[in-house]
Amino acid sequence: MTTALRAGIRRGLTEFGISLRTPGDVLFIIIGLVIVAVVLWLNRDAEFAPGAPLGWYVVPSVLTIQLLFIATYGLATVIVTEREDGTLMRARSLPSGLRVYAVGVTTRTLAEIACTVLPTLVIAAIILGGDLGLDALGVLQVLAMLALGTVALTPFGFVVGTVFRNPRAVGGWGFLVVGAVALVSGLFQPLSTLPAWVQPIGLVLPLYWIGHAMRSAFLPDEFGVVEIWGGWHVGLAFAIVAAWAVVGLVLAPRLLRRVARRETASGIEARRQAALQRA
Amino acid sequence: MTTQPVVDVRGLRMRYGTRDVLDGIDVRIDRGEVVALLGPNGAGKTTTIEILEGFRRPTAGTVAVLGEDPAHAGDAWRARVGVVLQSWRDHARWRVGPLLEQFAELYRPFTAEGRRGPYDLAELLDLVGLAEHRGALVRSLSGGQRRRLDVAIGLVGRPELLFLDEPTTGFDPVARHEFHELINRLSDFDDTTVLLTTHDLAEAEKIASRILILDGGRIVADGSATDLARSVAGVSEISWREGGSRQVHSAADPVPFVRDLLARPGVQVTELQVRSQTLEETYLSMVARHEAAGDRHPIDQEAS
Structure with missing residues (x-):
């Protein structure tokens, strides 16, 4: 078990190292950071309410969207692609292979989140003149929610990655779904200002609550009025996200095993032919 | 231990929908044998191998590989089996050395008492002829080199049983010859059991016992x-x-004919050659005979 864990972490870090040396992958991270910088720069003087810069609302939303993108959309893309090229099949042919594979992609995802979130915070701090509205407790709360949020969302990346068969389906539909989830979870504008029928959807999903806990760290206490029940419910937010994490952790390994079991060499060969036809 | 077969299959059947791909197969393979599985496309070769590898569950029959049912065997069993599938494009962004090292590591906890652990990287690369490509990106390898890497991955844990599904596709004649030597060495010195499929009948004749x-x-x-x-x-x-x-001249038994030929007085015979039937000829006549037998019983074909 410890060998699988160690081998998986090493595998994930090697994969991330390869990503950092792949121009396309690095460009993807940089473009994301540039967009964040531009949005914050354009709104650097705007106020969300008297005394509170709009940035204090934007930054927690940005962090949550980044988390969502990397842990579900990005992870799902990796899994669908590696299922098609036979990496998953290879994992099955090795002792402890599937466990090492799962730990590997999770490690890679964590490394990617760290390498996106930290520069984002630095850029935001510079543009907002050093004041992020965070105290020591707030920083702790943000880091805790980033960690818990990753645990809650990563399994769903596995789920999406194993449900779709075609990498392009994830690229198209996955992108739309992620955008829609971000919208109904109040990440673009406060959930309380969205139509009443949307609000229950947002409340059931973990994203609103990840964002909620982030905002409560960045925004002064009195700004809880824009939240759904007119106040901060940080304990509830952590509880709901933790519940999603448990569901995901139970579901994801089963699904991965099931999908890997169905995978066969002849199936991979058939899809390789299909991929060649598309190209 | 020595009497226990490495592969023991009885009454194996595989049905996809209404089509029987495997229709009652019995096979026993003993330690150290090199067995070639031949047959036309669609005969069920890959399906058979995938069942033995534990990647597919058969519809009926009992399967024991190294004493266990592959469909339910755990990591310790997996560590004793090497797998080279038909086509692989995985890990294209990795370099050859780190990839093999990563996989070798997985076999370490399963190295049994008295058995040698996974291969040392340099030794393994030497064995498959990839010594100069240790630092190469996997996607930069040629088709034959990539195939040799697949073989290296199959071998890395020093398996007791090695499955090879069309291993020499894309090999040039030199690589092919080296590969045959490698298989001979594995079965002679390490007592490795090998089950391979191939379309190259000369290859099967050369390496399979x-x-x-x-x-x-x-x-x-x-x-x-x-x-x-x-x-x-x-x-x-x-x-x-x-x-x-x-x-x-053709003859079922060449010996009497040649004796007579050389005994004839006053005839100068040079460049005498006797060529026995190749596996290719045997194979073609066997498959033809089987198909002819199938034609005689069209009702059987319809019913299945």
């Missing part, structure tokens, strides 16, 4: 290349030069 021909979901022949040749009414071809012209 035993040949299985699969056709229409059944095993239609089982034995060494010579055994199989004897079982079909084969002929040897005798050719020689006599008085400046080339002569050819």
